[in-house]
Amino acid sequence: MSYKTELSSLEVLASSLPFRLDEAERVNEAFSSYMSSGLKQQKVLIDLWTYCFVRRYFLIKFLKETAFRSSELDHIVEKTYQKVERSRGGIDSYDRYAQWVSVVCRNTYINFVTRRHSITGLEHLPSDPPDVPSKNDLEDNVAGVHVALVRATESLPEFLQPTARMKFIEGLSYEEISRIIGKRVPTVRSYIHKICARFRKDQALRAWAVQIFEND
Numbered sequence: 001m002s003y004k005t006e007l008s009s010l011e012v013l014a015s016s017l018p019f020r021l022d023e024a025e026r027v028n029e030a031f032s033s034y035m036s037s038g039l040k041q042q043k044v045l046i047d048l049w050t051y052c053f054v055r056r057y058f059l060i061k062f063l064k065e066t067a068f069r070s071s072e073l074d075h076i077v078e079k080t081y082q083k084v085e086r087s088r089g090g091i092d093s094y095d096r097y098a099q100w101v102s103v104v105c106r107n108t109y110i111n112f113v114t115r116r117h118s119i120t121g122l123e124h125l126p127s128d129p130p131d132v133p134s135k136n137d138l139e140d141n142v143a144g145v146h147v148a149l150v151r152a153t154e155s156l157p158e159f160l161q162p163t164a165r166m167k168f169i170e171g172l173s174y175e176e177i178s179r180i181i182g183k184r185v186p187t188v189r190s191y192i193h194k195i196c197a198r199f200r201k202d203q204a205l206r207a208w209a210v211q212i213f214e215n216d
Contacts, residue, residue: 024098031097
């Protein structure tokens with residue numbers, strides 16, 4: 001099954017939820033209710049949302065990186081889901097569960113990419129040392145760029161933050177963002193234009209502006 005086909009199947013599964021995957025406020029309300037009551041039915045709902053959100057996050061990432069293997073996808077999804085399930089009872093704010101899961105996904109992905117690059121680099125030694133990476137190579141500086149994007153996104157007006165996160169952190173298309181936030185594609189493009197204008201003024205992102213925003 002291709003990643004795109006699996007993503008479509010996942011959306012069908014997620015449609016059984018009483019809220020969309022990116023409706024953070026409603027997800028947080030459901031999680032707070034579950035943590036207060038401990039009802040099994042609510043746990044099933046939270047587990048389903050968590051699985052769908054985590055798998056969709058990594059499916060989107062793997063769609064953009066053809067060098068990643070499907071076995072790696074299964075491993076990272078399982079690892080992330082287990083980490084969330086094991087640790088969610090200890091989070092400080094139940095009304096931030098959706099945001100917390102998103103951060104766990106991002107951090108796990110950064111660690112995965114960083115470790116994978118290190119292993120790939122070792123495969124060239126000792127007879128064939130890898131080329132010295134370019135200072136502005138996005139792949140070699142993925143962690144730093146990611147952190148800068150997250151911080152810049154959090155500094156945006158609240159109505160722009162979901163679009164910025166989905167476009168520049170999760171890598172969703174205009175059409176996908178349009179469907180999730182319930183706005184027409186021209187409106188999404190207008191939002192992204194505003195976001196890019198702000199991001200280009202961000203000191204931490206200036207060096208990456210050409211590569212990140214070249215098509216926006």
